[in-house]
Amino acid sequence: MDTNNSLYRPPAPHPYTEGTGDFDGVETNLLKHLPEELYKADVVDISTSDRTNYLVNDPDLISVIFEEKPEIFVKAEGMIELLRPLLGDHPIVTSNNRCLDQRDMIRPIGTMRTQQVNFEHIQDSIGRFSDYCEEIRNENRVIDLSLLLRRLNADIAYRMLFSNELPKDVFKEINSHARDFELRISQLIRETAEQGVAWQLPKLPQTAMYAAQQLRYLVSMLIDGNIQSNSFSHHSFLHKFLIARSPETNIPFTRKQLIDHVTTILNSQELAAAVLMWAFFVLSQCPEAKQKIREEVRKVAGHDDIHFEQLSRLRYTRNVFREILRLYPPIPHLTRRASRPLKLGKLDLQEGTQITVSPWIVHRHKQYWFNPDRFDPERYMRKDQHIIMKSFLPFGRGLRMCTGASSAILQGTLILARIVSKFDIDILNADKVEPEGVLFLEPTRPIVCKVTPV
Numbered sequence: 140m141d142t143n144n145s146l147y148r149p150p151a152p153h154p155y156t157e158g159t160g161d162f163d164g165v166e167t168n169l170l171k172h173l174p175e176e177l178y179k180a181d182v183v184d185i186s187t188s189d190r191t192n193y194l195v196n197d198p199d200l201i202s203v204i205f206e207e208k209p210e211i212f213v214k215a216e217g218m219i220e221l222l223r224p225l226l227g228d229h230p231i232v233t234s235n236n237r238c239l240d241q242r243d244m245i246r247p248i249g250t251m252r253t254q255q256v257n258f259e260h261i262q263d264s265i266g267r268f269s270d271y272c273e274e275i276r277n278e279n280r281v282i283d284l285s286l287l288l289r290r291l292n293a294d295i296a297y298r299m300l301f302s303n304e305l306p307k308d309v310f311k312e313i314n315s316h317a318r319d320f321e322l323r324i325s326q327l328i329r330e331t332a333e334q335g336v337a338w339q340l341p342k343l344p345q346t347a348m349y350a351a352q353q354l355r356y357l358v359s360m361l362i363d364g365n366i367q368s369n370s371f372s373h374h375s376f377l378h379k380f381l382i383a384r385s386p387e388t389n390i391p392f393t394r395k396q397l398i399d400h401v402t403t404i405l406n407s408q409e410l411a412a413a414v415l416m417w418a419f420f421v422l423s424q425c426p427e428a429k430q431k432i433r434e435e436v437r438k439v440a441g442h443d444d445i446h447f448e449q450l451s452r453l454r455y456t457r458n459v460f461r462e463i464l465r466l467y468p469p470i471p472h473l474t475r476r477a478s479r480p481l482k483l484g485k486l487d488l489q490e491g492t493q494i495t496v497s498p499w500i501v502h503r504h505k506q507y508w509f510n511p512d513r514f515d516p517e518r519y520m521r522k523d524q525h526i527i528m529k530s531f532l533p534f535g536r537g538l539r540m541c542t543g544a545s546s547a548i549l550q551g552t553l554i555l556a557r558i559v560s561k562f563d564i565d566i567l568n569a570d571k572v573e574p575e576g577v578l579f580l581e582p583t584r585p586i587v588c589k590v591t592p593v
């Protein structure tokens with residue numbers, strides 16, 4: 140295996156080379172179905188027999204869709220409908236832009252000030268995680284990396300929400316319902332794809348509805364319990380949600396909206412856990428990159444704790460996290476629907492035409508990236524950065540961009556810095572794992588690891 144990190148090509152399904160493909164009916168791993176042409180073209184017609192659909196890669200057209208005309212290019216219903224039983228009417232699953240007052244109401248949780256005051260929670264969580272890694276090492280255990288990181292990220296989310304550590308049994312319950320829901324959705328998408336209807340999805344099975352209801356019920360109990368005990372701080376997300384008022388109507392969140400938001404935060408942490416999982420996976424094959432992180436941390440913080448103010452100086456570590464977001468965007472495809480007829484570049488779009496913007500494809504596009512399949516964290520320090528950033532959209536773009544983006548990067552950078560400095564996470568089945576694009580980007584099998592101290 141080539142372990143020179145500037146040449147290392149981490150695993151990804153190879154695109155197939157014959158023709159443009161028939162988009163009615165796809166293989167089990169949706170990423171494997173993507174023909175090579177998609178990674179070279181600006182725009183490709185990927186219509187199916189029942190829907191006109193264009194894949195748009197051109198960065199200027201992407202700007203039109205997300206930044207210039209978001210009121211016309213609304214979120215397409217398809218996939219997001221599948222998440223509605225779990226996330227309710229949260230903005231992330233709301234097609235029209237009428238949810239924008241909710242975005243304003245949650246803005247205080249994403250400010251730099253909130254991140255700074257909640258920094259201690261992340262530090263405490265990583266401290267607890269390090270203790271757990273020590274335990275694993277002492278017992279010489281082999282462990283599922285995804286589970287390990289889900290636990291860490293769920294604990295961080297819980298502390299930020301309620302100012303308390305996440306109890307073990309609560310994590311077990313959250314994780315079991317969330318996994319159950321995700322697995323059933325992924326299974327449904329695979330089955331539908333195999334039957335030959337690529338983009339149109341059937342109704343969710345009762346089992347998935349049940350898992351969603353159970354998780355929402357648990358979240359409602361957690362909210363009630365924390366309100367009753369009144370132990371959450373003024374900086375907690377729960378407090379900020381309780382005092383938030385709509386800028387239009389001055390009305391607070393309803394109970395249902397509160398449950399939507401808390402459930403979404405607990406679930407969004409899984410996206411962050413997925414990025415970290417690929418980061419540790421890739422770093423285990425790239426000793427040079429690990430070494431650079433360790434040297435950077437030592438230079439910035441010595442052997443002491445990393446302070447909030449020092450984070451901006453961990454440039455290489457942050458670029459590793461970014462590069463993983465590029466190679467493994469947890470949401471591999473974003474879809475929009477034209478809400479009225481209009482011209483987009485040379486395309487004449489009818490009302491209802493679907494547009495797919497795929498971070499997975501744009502991030503590996505041959506025209507916009509130099510050596511796109513290589514793991515190369517240093518690419519962000521080179522001069523052509525402005526071109527790169529136009530084609531970098533792991534968090535979406537524009538009006539409906541992820542509100543958790545900056546905190547996810549901050550958190551990811553700190554976790555990488557602290558864990559890589561202290562431990563080696565060795566992946567035991569690296570040659571057997573590939574990413575698979577279903578609703579989210581997932582590994583084709585659980586990634587198992589061993590932990591040893593540096």
Ligand code: HEM
Nearest residue numbers: 230231407410411469470533534535539540541542543547
């Ligand atoms: C690495 C972690 C994460 C990734 C890769 C990610 C990615 C995304 C993407 C791609 C979108 C846009 C969807 C679209 O345009 O259709 C989005 C939306 C959103 N994300 Fe994240 N996210 C992450 C973590 C988080 C976290 C931790 C939170 C909350 C604390 C969060 C809150 C949201 C919200 C509220 C939206 C909806 C914005 C809207 O539709 O108006 N995300 N996220």
